[in-house]
Amino acid sequence: MAGEPAIAVHELTKVFARGRVRALDGLSFEAQQGTVLGVLGPNGAGKTTAVRILSTVLRPDGGRASILGLDVVARAAQVRRSIGLAGQYAAVDENLSGRQNLVMIGRLSHLSRRAARRRADELLEQFDLTAAAGRSLKTYSGGMRRRLDLAAALVAEPPVLFFDEPTTGLDPKTRQDMWAWTERLVAGGTTVLLTTQYLEEADRLADTVVVVDHGRVIAQGTPASLKADIGTTVLLVTLANADDAARAAAVVAPLGTHPPTVQGERVEMNVADGARAGSQAMRALDAAGLLVTGLVLREPSLDDVFLQLTGHRAETGPEPLDRPLHPVPPPEPQGVLGR
Amino acid sequence: MTAGTLPGVHEERRASSLRWLVDDSLTIAWRWLVAMVRLPESVVFSAIQPLMLVLLFRYVFGGAISGVRGSYVDYLMPGIFVQTVTFGSVISAVGMAEDLQKGIIERFRALPMARAAVVTGRTLSDLTRNLGSVLLMTGLGFAVGFRIHTTGLAFVAGLAILLLFSWAISWGFALIGLAVRSPETAQLATFPVLLPFTFASSAFVPVDRMPGWLQAFATNQPVSRVVDGCRALMSGGPTVRPVLGALAWSVGLLVVLVPLAVRRYVRTD
Numbered sequence: 164m165a166g167e168p169a170i171a172v173h174e175l176t177k178v179f180a181r182g183r184v185r186a187l188d189g190l191s192f193e194a195q196q197g198t199v200l201g202v203l204g205p206n207g208a209g210k211t212t213a214v215r216i217l218s219t220v221l222r223p224d225g226g227r228a229s230i231l232g233l234d235v236v237a238r239a240a241q242v243r244r245s246i247g248l249a250g251q252y253a254a255v256d257e258n259l260s261g262r263q264n265l266v267m268i269g270r271l272s273h274l275s276r277r278a279a280r281r282r283a284d285e286l287l288e289q290f291d292l293t294a295a296a297g298r299s300l301k302t303y304s305g306g307m308r309r310r311l312d313l314a315a316a317l318v319a320e321p322p323v324l325f326f327d328e329p330t331t332g333l334d335p336k337t338r339q340d341m342w343a344w345t346e347r348l349v350a351g352g353t354t355v356l357l358t359t360q361y362l363e364e365a366d367r368l369a370d371t372v373v374v375v376d377h378g379r380v381i382a383q384g385t386p387a388s389l390k391a392d393i394g395t396t397v398l399l400v401t402l403a404n405a406d407d408a409a410r411a412a413a414v415v416a417p418l419g420t421h422p423p424t425v426q427g428e429r430v431e432m433n434v435a436d437g438a439r440a441g442s443q444a445m446r447a448l449d450a451a452g453l454l455v456t457g458l459v460l461r462e463p464s465l466d467d468v469f470l471q472l473t474g475h476r477a478e479t480g481p482e483p484l485d486r487p488l489h490p491v492p493p494p495e496p497q498g499v500l501g502r
Numbered sequence: 503m504t505a506g507t508l509p510g511v512h513e514e515r516r517a518s519s520l521r522w523l524v525d526d527s528l529t530i531a532w533r534w535l536v537a538m539v540r541l542p543e544s545v546v547f548s549a550i551q552p553l554m555l556v557l558l559f560r561y562v563f564g565g566a567i568s569g570v571r572g573s574y575v576d577y578l579m580p581g582i583f584v585q586t587v588t589f590g591s592v593i594s595a596v597g598m599a600e601d602l603q604k605g606i607i608e609r610f611r612a613l614p615m616a617r618a619a620v621v622t623g624r625t626l627s628d629l630t631r632n633l634g635s636v637l638l639m640t641g642l643g644f645a646v647g648f649r650i651h652t653t654g655l656a657f658v659a660g661l662a663i664l665l666l667f668s669w670a671i672s673w674g675f676a677l678i679g680l681a682v683r684s685p686e687t688a689q690l691a692t693f694p695v696l697l698p699f700t701f702a703s704s705a706f707v708p709v710d711r712m713p714g715w716l717q718a719f720a721t722n723q724p725v726s727r728v729v730d731g732c733r734a735l736m737s738g739g740p741t742v743r744p745v746l747g748a749l750a751w752s753v754g755l756l757v758v759l760v761p762l763a764v765r766r767y768v769r770t771d
């Protein structure tokens with residue numbers, strides 16, 4: 164089994180609603196053992212469909228997928244023993260206590276009664292839920308539920324884990340914790356497939372990133388190479404007067420890798436060398452006599468990646484659950500020059 | 503990296519697939535029973551309903567319904583039993599729909615558990631619940647004048663027939679719950695099935711008082727057959743034909759509904 168990819172997906176297709184929705188359209192990627200694969204894409208890109216096929220819940224219409232060399236359709240029963248699933252829906256039983264949930268998953272993973280109890284206690288300890296172990300889930304906060312959901316995925320210590328948008332809707336503290344746990348698991352040899360809408364998350368965790376749109380891979384590579392490909396930095400200029408925005412856009416345009424976009428009093432543009440473009444923009448705007456209230460350089464977001472790769476903005480899906488419950492703060496600005 | 507350095511999958515117990523079906527179904531049934539016990543008020547209210555029915559039918563309709571051989575309470579009790587377990591099985595529909603909606607079935611489907619266990623466990627938990635209701639009603643029935651006119655063994659056999667029937671229809675309701683996907687719709691969807699079968703039956707009044715066109719249905723439909731079987735075993739009269747009729751319906755329903763419900767559970771789109 165040495166050298167076998169942990170996850171291999173080849174030309175996967177899946178069609179819903181009697182052919183009207185093509186969720187996957189020839190999706191292919193691989194993840195090596197002991198690495199994190201980030202699957203990055205907007206709502207409706209096919210991320211969740213891919214995870215459902217890989218976790219044997221859904222059958223593909225075409226193509227192949229395997230986990231540690233085991234085909235997910237032909238050898239589904241064996242695949243189920245090697246995988247763990249945690250997701251944005253936090254699928255745990257509301258009516259049971261945290262401990263009862265974990266014992267149940269342990270029993271259904273065919274651990275002995277004693278092993279299931281021991282494993283439940285270990286995980287409760289690890290995820291700081293021991294104090295709440297006997298309480299009904301109805302009293303759990305969103306963060307506690309998500310921790311329990313993750314613990315449930317780890318009960319049988321599967322070598323391959325699927326995290327479907329694990330931090331969507333989480334507070335920043337739990338998000339940081341989730342990232343730390345993922346890193347620890349991977350350090351122990353686990354393979355993680357992580358779907359996310361946040362470039363920052365993929366950047367932080369993933370060894371390899373595939374960008375998915377309309378059910379197919381539109382770019383892949385390491386986070387660094389991906390960012391290098393798409394023009395590294397976004398320059399954002401805010402003007403005191405919205406009437407000046409068009410003129411300001413014309414002034415900074417020569418500095419960008421792509422034409423600027425104007426929205427109200429804000430001008431946005433991708434630049435290659437952030438620091439230099441920033442100071443040049445400042446001087447040029449000054450010379451043109453434009454009153455600037457803010458100038459920010461930031462890492463590209465998923466939205467920027469999409470704009471670059473596809474020429475269209477990432478569309479937001481119709482399902483409200485797919486969107487973050489609390490807006491995630493934008494990535495830390497690299498530098499702020501302001502007046 | 504070699505396979506030896508992978509995180510070890512926990513020592514898994516080895517057993518036959520039938521053993522897993524039994525074990526996993528019992529785990530799922532345990533899950534529902536624990537959930538019920540954690541909500542004591544739901545236990546209280548679901549116990550009150552059958553008790554109210556016994557009292558209301560005994561004292562409100564008892565005087566007005568005639569044409570019954572022997573005392574009405576003896577006629578009534580098997581009918582109330584069957585009606586209560588039939589209504590009690592509706593909760594299978596609600597439970598399955600809720601599980602689907604909340605996504606926990608998604609997790610079950612990705613676990614190495616027996617495919618049929620989720621529905622089997624659910625129906626077994628309802629069977630346990632129905633057993634509790636029947637025992638409670640028997641107690642109250644005795645208090646309001648119900649008497650067994652056969653033997654204790656025949657009475658227990660009557661309860662067994664009743665519970666087998668309740669288990670069979672739990673599968674049907676679980677199938678409805680898996681098909682409609684929303685708990686509210688599941689609850690609504692069961693009533694058009696429940697009402698004609700429980701009321702156009704021999705549960706509360708003799709079928710021969712109904713109009714001719716209704717009699718054919720009311721005599722032969724499953725609820726009446728099961729009521730007649732129970733009644734024969736509890737109150738006396740010819741036994742073999744009614745009991746066989748009751749068993750035939752229950753086994754027939756199981757043979758049809760079990761594979762349908764399991765197939766529906768496995769199907770994901």
